[in-house]
Amino acid sequence: MADLESLEKLAGVSQPSEGVGGARCSEISTDLIRSLTELQELEAVYERLCGEEKVVERELDALLEQQNTIESKMVTLHRMGPNLQLIEGDAKQLAGMITFTCNLAENVSSKVRQLDLAKNRLYQAIQRADDILDLKFCMDGVQSALRNEDYEQAAAHIHRYLCLDKSVIELSRQGKEVANKAEENLLLVLGSDMSDRRAAVIFADTLTLLFEGIARIVETHQPIVETYYGPGRLYTLIKYLQIECDRQVEKVVDKFTKQRDYQQQFRLVQNNLRNSAPEKIEPRELDPILTEVTLMNARSELYLRFLRKRISSDFEVGDSMASEEVKQEHQKCLDKLLNNCLLSCTMQELIGYYITMEEYFMRETVNKAVALDTYEKGQLTSSMVDDVFYIVKKCIGRALSSSSIDCLCAMINLATRELEADFRGVLSNKLRMGFPATTLQDIQRGVTSAVNIMHSSLQQGKFDTKGIESTDEAKLSFLVTLNNVEVCSENISTLKKTLESDCTKLFSQGIGGEQAQAKFDSCLSDLAAVSNKFRDLLQEGLAELNSTAVKPQVQPWINTFLSVSHNIEEEEFNDYEANDPWVQQFILNLEQQMSEFKASLSPVIYDSLTSLLTSLVAVELEKVVLKSSFNRLGGLQFDKELRSLIAYLTTVTTWTIRDKFARLSQMATILNLERVTEILDYWGANSGPLTWRLTPAEVRQVLALRIDFRHEDIKRLRL
Amino acid sequence: MSMEDYDFLFKIVLIGNAGVGKTCLVRRFTQGLFPPGQGATIGVDFMIKTVEINGEKVKLQIWDTAGQERFRSITQSYYRSANALILTYDITCEESFRCLPEWLREIEQYASNKVITVLVGNKIDLAERREVSQQRAEEFSEAQDMYYLETSAKESDNVEKLFLDLACRLISEARQNTLVNNVSSPLPGEGKSISYLTCCNFN
Numbered sequence: 001m002a003d004l005e006s007l008e009k010l011a012g013v014s015q016p017s018e019g020v021g022g023a024r025c026s027e028i029s030t031d032l033i034r035s036l037t038e039l040q041e042l043e044a045v046y047e048r049l050c051g052e053e054k055v056v057e058r059e060l061d062a063l064l065e066q067q068n069t070i071e072s073k074m075v076t077l078h079r080m081g082p083n084l085q086l087i088e089g090d091a092k093q094l095a096g097m098i099t100f101t102c103n104l105a106e107n108v109s110s111k112v113r114q115l116d117l118a119k120n121r122l123y124q125a126i127q128r129a130d131d132i133l134d135l136k137f138c139m140d141g142v143q144s145a146l147r148n149e150d151y152e153q154a155a156a157h158i159h160r161y162l163c164l165d166k167s168v169i170e171l172s173r174q175g176k177e178v179a180n181k182a183e184e185n186l187l188l189v190l191g192s193d194m195s196d197r198r199a200a201v202i203f204a205d206t207l208t209l210l211f212e213g214i215a216r217i218v219e220t221h222q223p224i225v226e227t228y229y230g231p232g233r234l235y236t237l238i239k240y241l242q243i244e245c246d247r248q249v250e251k252v253v254d255k256f257t258k259q260r261d262y263q264q265q266f267r268l269v270q271n272n273l274r275n276s277a278p279e280k281i282e283p284r285e286l287d288p289i290l291t292e293v294t295l296m297n298a299r300s301e302l303y304l305r306f307l308r309k310r311i312s313s314d315f316e317v318g319d320s321m322a323s324e325e326v327k328q329e330h331q332k333c334l335d336k337l338l339n340n341c342l343l344s345c346t347m348q349e350l351i352g353y354y355i356t357m358e359e360y361f362m363r364e365t366v367n368k369a370v371a372l373d374t375y376e377k378g379q380l381t382s383s384m385v386d387d388v389f390y391i392v393k394k395c396i397g398r399a400l401s402s403s404s405i406d407c408l409c410a411m412i413n414l415a416t417r418e419l420e421a422d423f424r425g426v427l428s429n430k431l432r433m434g435f436p437a438t439t440l441q442d443i444q445r446g447v448t449s450a451v452n453i454m455h456s457s458l459q460q461g462k463f464d465t466k467g468i469e470s471t472d473e474a475k476l477s478f479l480v481t482l483n484n485v486e487v488c489s490e491n492i493s494t495l496k497k498t499l500e501s502d503c504t505k506l507f508s509q510g511i512g513g514e515q516a517q518a519k520f521d522s523c524l525s526d527l528a529a530v531s532n533k534f535r536d537l538l539q540e541g542l543a544e545l546n547s548t549a550v551k552p553q554v555q556p557w558i559n560t561f562l563s564v565s566h567n568i569e570e571e572e573f574n575d576y577e578a579n580d581p582w583v584q585q586f587i588l589n590l591e592q593q594m595s596e597f598k599a600s601l602s603p604v605i606y607d608s609l610t611s612l613l614t615s616l617v618a619v620e621l622e623k624v625v626l627k628s629s630f631n632r633l634g635g636l637q638f639d640k641e642l643r644s645l646i647a648y649l650t651t652v653t654t655w656t657i658r659d660k661f662a663r664l665s666q667m668a669t670i671l672n673l674e675r676v677t678e679i680l681d682y683w684g685a686n687s688g689p690l691t692w693r694l695t696p697a698e699v700r701q702v703l704a705l706r707i708d709f710r711h712e713d714i715k716r717l718r719l
Numbered sequence: 720m721s722m723e724d725y726d727f728l729f730k731i732v733l734i735g736n737a738g739v740g741k742t743c744l745v746r747r748f749t750q751g752l753f754p755p756g757q758g759a760t761i762g763v764d765f766m767i768k769t770v771e772i773n774g775e776k777v778k779l780q781i782w783d784t785a786g787q788e789r790f791r792s793i794t795q796s797y798y799r800s801a802n803a804l805i806l807t808y809d810i811t812c813e814e815s816f817r818c819l820p821e822w823l824r825e826i827e828q829y830a831s832n833k834v835i836t837v838l839v840g841n842k843i844d845l846a847e848r849r850e851v852s853q854q855r856a857e858e859f860s861e862a863q864d865m866y867y868l869e870t871s872a873k874e875s876d877n878v879e880k881l882f883l884d885l886a887c888r889l890i891s892e893a894r895q896n897t898l899v900n901n902v903s904s905p906l907p908g909e910g911k912s913i914s915y916l917t918c919c920n921f922n
Contacts, residue, residue: 332756335758336758339758339759339761340758344761345789348761348762348789348790349789351793352789352790352791352792352793353792355792355793355796356792359792404762405762406761406762406763406790406793407793409763409793409796410792410793410796411796413796413797413799413800414796416799416800417796417799515764515765518765518767519763519765522765522780526800
């Protein structure tokens, strides 16, 4: 038994005093005994060994005596083993229990701490509520005291108010969002009372108040949010505010739609535009509502721009270290919030209806201006041109005031259509009636133009109430229309410039995003292009005037040239000098006719007309010259006549007409030659600064008009 | 290339129901992008791309309109000045196809009578979800005298072709008009062989 062994050792150690040599070996080793040879020595060793043996025996006896006690101790020890295990388990259990209790205590105490905090807050809240009640009490007190003219009492209340914690007032502002609702509803109610000044825009004003309220909340809370949550969190605050804003906007717009009959009006307008309306809406009645809607939209745009600016600059600070992706994600969130909020959608809807109604307003008012067109003596244009442009400007201006670029562009497009198709059509129809001539051959024309008038007025769906009472009036109407067309062209260019400068301000505020300017420029250039269309119409009208009024008159006057002989002797030539046979009368006639136009056409148109006239005279005169025959003096006479004519025409035109008469002048030079061969002094290498406008064949043709030149000489010429 | 350096300028307006992919078609053509999660267009967007067709610089002004009803009065104001209209629907959305007659009525009412209209069925990359068969669309477009093309803005299928073919057609139409209107004065460059007739292939 291992246990026994160790126990023996243990016993040996425990009795060092009894076993003197017990623990050590005998002093006499076996080797020593073997080396002994002397008997004496052997005996001595033997004796010592015997002595040692006795000691060992004694020690053994002592040890054997102890065996019983040791055994009994061992039994007790064995009995104690299970007890020890039990104690260990109990100890562990106890330790677990202590930990649990400890945790429990910890929990309880933290809960107590929380409770304590809550209690504190509750106390604070109660305190605040008390303060607010106090505040209200003070206010009521001041009011009632003032009503009762008890000024001392009022002063006491005010004193009490001033003693209140400043933070109470600050805190009460936080509840403003809700208070706003009340404030704004109150105003709605007030709206019905305020029947005068701002009544026409009461809904725009209501929205403004709402937006201003929210803007104030953002202003006051932004620093708080920034301090406690850090930058980049404003978006979250505004997201929640926007929900409330949308709720309020919905209410206001609902009220607006109901009170102003907005939908109903829109539907009526739509039917009117489709010509299927039972009743016509007076455009003037739409005026106030159109103004109000644009104002409402302008306020919304301003508010949304404010939010965008605030949120993006807050994001900018918050995202200064962020990745490009995060930045884009934030930008997307911002776009989504502002583009998809109910406010945006509602306003887009209102503006959609607005555009259709504004279009109707513009069209109907333009029609009215055309119907009421009047002409005052001494004026070049009639009333409708100024009226129409006033209307168009007003409508585009109103669209501009909405601050919506898409709305503005749509109205520019619609104005372009109105001017290009409708109004230009009106003027074009008037010109198509023609300029009545007074000569015999044109009585027929008068009939056809009367038929034309009937046709065009039927096409327009109405009769020209003024009618054409006399040819004079018809003439005037034509000329006034020409002036009108020219002014339209000018006005469109002016309108374009005005709009351009008006909008630079808008774009500098960054309205409408990056494309806004490009969109606007494109629409505006379409509008500007209509100016050229009016210019084309003017040219058409002038050509008509020239071919139907000027040419039939001028042609007979030129034809009389043929009845004046240019084959003359000295005597006749002198006689012509005293009694001009043709040119003076012709100039007089021209002057008379042109004076009629000069008085009633704008300088620019008059200039164009005289230009057409001089071309006509040059072409027609060339024709009759080629039909005449000349001798030397006749050629000289023609040269004199042509010089007088050119001199006169130079005085009535602002630009040089020499070019138009170059061919005729060269013909006069040829008709003035002494001999056929003299032409060579002016031809080819000898022409000097002169550029011949006549071909060699034409030169021969003109030479042949001289009856005193021989055909062979002309044929022989080398040109 | 300067702004004014072009031989032709055409206005193309995209119309059709919301969400059929008008903006994606325009973005794909003008910027080579397919922006996923494209938000709804607000009002109208405006893009410019200048392309060269047989040596002629053609500036395309592309107006991408919002499909949502509330923007209708804005988008309608652009029809009149359009040289071409791209009427778009989504082949995976029967509803967008069924609305086509309504769109055609709008075109009839507001667009110029010279306008060229192309019918486009977009989103052919989602073939497994197709709701409108190609044959049906072709029959419809034939009856309405329109060109028909199926595209995928996502996979860039037929997008280039759509715009370039349209540009070709617009050029030949413009030439015909000037020829009719003033026979005596041909356009500068008219002397060139008339190869543009062969450059386009309309299916």
